[in-house]
Amino acid sequence: MRRLPAMTATATSARSDLSELGRSETALRTFLHGLPGVDQVGAEQRAAQLGTRSIKTTAKAQAIDLAIRMVDLTTLEGADTPGKVRALAAKALRPDPADPSCPHVGAVCVYPAMVPYVAEVLRGSAVHLASVATAFPSGQAPLEVKLADTRAAVAAGADEIDMVINRGAFLAGRYQEVYDEIVATKEACGDAHLKVILETGELATYDNVRRASWLAMLAGGDFIKTSTGKVPVAATPPVTLVMLEAVRDFRAATGRQVGVKPAGGIRTTKDAIKYLVMVNETVGPDWLDPDWFRFGASSLLNDLLMQRTKLTTGVYAGPDYFTLD
Amino acid sequence: MFEYAPAPESRSVVEIKPSYGLFVDGKFVEPADGGSFKSVNPATEEVLAEIAEAGSGDVDRAVRAARTAYEKVWSPMPGRDRAKYLYRIARIIQERSRELAVLESLDNGKPIKESRDVDLPLVAAHFFYYAGWADKLQHAGFGADPKPLGVAAQVIPWNFPLLMLAWKIAPALAAGNTVVLKPAETTPLTALLFAEICQQADLPPGVVNIVTGAGETGRALVEHPGVDKVAFTGSTEVGRAIARSVAGTRKKLTLELGGKAANIVFDDAPVDQAVEGIVNGIFFNQGHVCCAGSRLLVQESVADRVLESLKRRMAQLRLGDPLDKNTDIGAINSAAQLARIRELSDAGSAEGAERWSPPCELPERGFWFAPTIFTGVTQAHRIAREEIFGPVLSVLTFRTPAEAVEKANNTPYGLSAGIWTDKGSRILWMADRLRAGVVWANTFNKFDPTSPFGGYKESGYGREGGRHGLEAYLNV
C-alpha cells in the first residue's frame, strides 16, 4: 500500500522525461540517435517473411472487411471538383451498394478546399473526414501559412488532419524545428486528430524512419503516416514494419498509443492483407482497428470489394461491376 | 482478433509408395540380407512407407557398383559431361521442388515454408554451383590436375535430409567420385525420390547409390575396405567413432558435427533484427540445426529489454501442422529426439535455470516441443554445454566484449557464432577471436553454396560449400 504512490511517481517521471526532450535540440538529437539502429537487410527480410503468410477463407473474409473499414479513401488531385469528391464520399458510406453488409470505409481524405463538400455528404455518419494540410505535399511554405491551412480545414469540418513534416529540416538535423512545427500544428488542430506524414521515401534510411517516427510521436502526433503519395517511393512493408515497431516501443515507454497509416502504392487485397498480418504479428490486436491503423488508398477499395464478392459468391467479379468513384 | 484459417499445402503433389528398396547400380533392388523398417510422419506418427534395411552384403554390392562406375564411367568422363549431368539434376530438382518440399515436410516434420523457401532452393543451388566446377577443377587451386579419390561413403543426418544429400553428392560427383550414401533412418524418403531423379536424369548406373538403414548400415558403409573417402554429418559422438574406425586406413575423412553456438547481442545492436536473429537462430527447423544459436549471450545492460522483446516475439510463433503454410515450428523429428530434448530441458530446470515458453497448445499425436528459453543459465549448466538439438535456448549474460569472447569459446565445439552490434570495428575484433567456422554478424543461419561451412575443434573438420568444399573429394 505504501509503496504504490512511489511507484506511480517513478512511472510519471519516466514519462515526463520524454516530454522534456522537445525543449532542446541537443536532447532531441541525443535521444533520437540513441534509438536502436535498424539493419536494412534484416528488416526487409522480416517484412518479406510476414508477406508469405497464407490468409485463406474465413481469415481472408475477416481481413477484407477490416481492411475496408481501414481505408482512408483518398483523392488528392489538382483536378478534384466538388462533384468528384461528393461521389467519393458517397462511395465511402456505401462502398458496395449491392451489398448492405459491406462496411463503410474509415475516412475520406481530400484537400482542404474540398472539405466542405465532403462534409455535407458524411454529416451524421461514422466515416471520418480527413484533410491534408500544411502546404501538402512539399510542406515548403511559411509556418503561419501551414497553420492557417490546418485551421481552415478543421473549421470546414475535417476531424483528421494529415500534415507533412519538414523533410529538409529533418535531413539537415534540425529536429527542433520539425518538432516545433508538429507541436504547433497539433495545437492548430484543436480536437481533430493529427496524422504526421514522414514521407519515408525521402528519408533514405530505416534509421531515419525510426527517428522521424519517434520525433512525430514525441511532438504529439496521433498517427504516423508513411507518405504523401506524391514522391516515387510510397509505403513499403519494411517501412511500415519499422513504424509499427516504433509505435509499439513508444506505447511501452509512455503509455500512449499512436496509430499507423501506410499510404500510397497499396492497390491490391493481397497487399492489404500482408499489412494486416504485419500489424497482427508486430503490434498485436490492439492496433487491428480503424482507430489505430489506416490505409491511405484509392484503387485498393475496388480490389477489396471484388475479392469480397468472390468470397461471398464464389465467382470472380470484374471491374465493370464496381463504381469508379 | 485475427485468426489465420488453416492453409495446408496439398499432399497430393507427391506419391509415396508403400515400400522402397535400395538404390544400387541405377536400380531399386530388394535387400539381400537385410530387413526393413518404417518411416513415420513425426507430426502424426502415421507410417509413410516401409523402407529396406541394407545389411553388410547390400552395402558391399553398392560399394562394388560404385567402384565399377567410378573406374569405367564416371572418372574417365570429361568434366564437361559430368557437369551436364549435375545441371540436369539441378533442373529436375527445381521442376519437382514442390513435390520434394512436401515429401521433406512429411518425413521430417519441418514446416513447409522452410522446406519450400529454404531447403529446396538451396538444394538446387548446390547442384548448380558444383556442376560448374566439374570442368574447371584445374583452376580450383589444388594443382594442375587434381584427381578424384574414388568411392565416397556418405552418411547424412535427418535435420536437412535432402540439403545434406546435396552438400555431399554434388561436390563428390563434380570432382569425379562415385558415391554410396546412407540417409538417416527417420528421413529416407527424399533421398529415395532423389534416386528416381538420378534415373530421370539418365545418370550412369552406380554413380549414385543409396542404401537405407540405421547405425549398423552406416557402420558397414564407413568401415567397408572398398571406400576411399568417408564424409559424415551428424553427432560428435558418432563422428568420433568414425574417426576411430578409419584410423590407420587410407580413407580421407571429413566430419560436420555438433555445435553449441553463441549468439552474442551487444547493447548497441539493432534490437528488432537481433530478436529476429535469435528466433531464427534457435527456432529455425525446431532447433534441429548443428549451427543453431543455442546460447544467447546478451550484454547485461540490455538483457531485460532483449528478453522482453524475445518473449513477445516467441508468443507469435505458430506451432503445428508442418504442411500448413503458416506454421513456424513443426514437429520434433522422432520420439528419441523428443526424449533427449525433454531430458536436457528437465536438467535445466533441475539445475536451477528459469524456464519459459509462450502459451502453446501441442497437438495430441506426434512429437512436439514448445519453443523454450532458459534464463539465469551459467556456463556450468548442462544446457549451456551440451547440444540439445531442439527449440531450447539458454540465455547467459556478459559485461564486456572480452568476456563475451571467452564465454563463446568456452566449449569443445566451434561451428558457428553470431554477433549483433552496430559497431563495425567491434564485429571484426570479435570475428577474429571467435573460434568458429562460420561467424554471422547482424544475421544468422544464412547458407549459400559458395560459402564454406564447417567447424573448429569438436565440431569436425573439412569444409562443405565453395571452392573449399572440393578439397574433401580431391586427392590433395
Added chain:
Amino acid sequence: MSERVAVRKTYKLYIGGKFPRSESGRSYLVQDANVSLASRKDARDAVVAARAAVKGWAGATAYNRGQILYRVAEMLEGRREQFVALGATADEVDAAIDRWVWYAGWSDKLAQVYGGANPVAGPYFNLSAPEPTGVVAVVAPERPALLGLVSVIAPAIVSGNTVVVAASPAEPLAAITLAEVLATSDLPGGVVNVLTGRIGETAPTLAAHMDVNAVDLTGVADAELAAELEVKAAENLKRVLRPAPADHDWFADPGVTRMTALLETKTVWHPKGV
C-alpha cells in the same frame, strides 16, 4: 703447449623458450652426448607452453611471422658448419635453410590464396579466411633429421600454429641445435617446443591430449603405432596428418598441403545495407 680441453654442450629439451632437462631426470646416449629422455610430464608441459604461445603468435601480423621465419633462415645460415659436424650433409643444410625462406614468404600470402570473397546469392558481404588450428603435435621424420624437422615445423608455424615436436630419437642433436637457432631468432618462446626421447612415450600423450588441436604423424614409421595414435586423436577430433611414405623425398618441392592441413577456414557474413 697442451691441447685446449673442449667445453662440451649439454643437450636439453626446448620448452616454452627455455632449455630444461627432463623433469624425469632421465637421459640417453646418442653420438657421445647425453640427451634428455622426455617423459609424459614433459610432453604435457610442452603442450601448456604451446597453448600459452598461441594467442601471441596467431595474433602477430603475418608480416611479423614472415620476418621471424626469415630470421630463422639467417641464423641457420650462420650455423651451417655446426649441423654438418653433427652429420648433416651440406646439401641437407642448404635445403633446410632454403625451406625456411620458402615458408617465410607464405605467411602473408596464405589468406590471399586460400581465403577470399564468396559471391553469395543475397545482400551479404561474405569472406572466408584461413586461421591456424592451434596447437599441433608433430612426430618428426627419423631422417633426414634436420631437413625433415624443418619441413614439418615451418609449415605448421607459418600460419600461426604452435607446435610440440617429438624429434628423431636416433638423431636428436640436430633438433636441439635447431632449437638453439630458434631461440635466437626472435621466435617467441613456446611457439616451437622440442622433445627428445622415445616416440612411443611422448607421442601417445600428445595424441591423447585434449588441448592439442592437430597431430602430424609424419615420422611415425610403425603403422600399428600410427593407427593407435590416430585413434587417440579421435577423442577430441584432432586434425590428423597421416605418416609420410618411407620413400618420401624431403628434398622435393614440399607443396602446400602441410600448411593447408593445419588451417581452419572461418567464414564471416554481414548484411550490406544503409
